[in-house]
Amino acid sequence: MARSKKKEIFRYECTLTGETYKTTKKAKHPDELISVAGYYELNPEKDDRPEHIKKEIEENN
Structure with missing residues (x-):
């Protein structure tokens, strides 16, 4: 069985909304x-x- 390659995840924060997201x-x-x-x-x-x-x-906000 082959090992799966691990993906590196980077987290960033939006400068306007403060929302955090990952890429x-x-x-x-x-x-x-x-x-x-x-x-x-x-x-x-x-x-x-x-x-x-x-x-x-708009309803969610």
């Missing part, structure tokens, strides 16, 4: 990372998500 790749500039929610907060005109998703997110 399997190391970021070159971790201080500049933002979450998807933070991106849409900064750029509401680029928010192309369906209306039912937007309503669901």
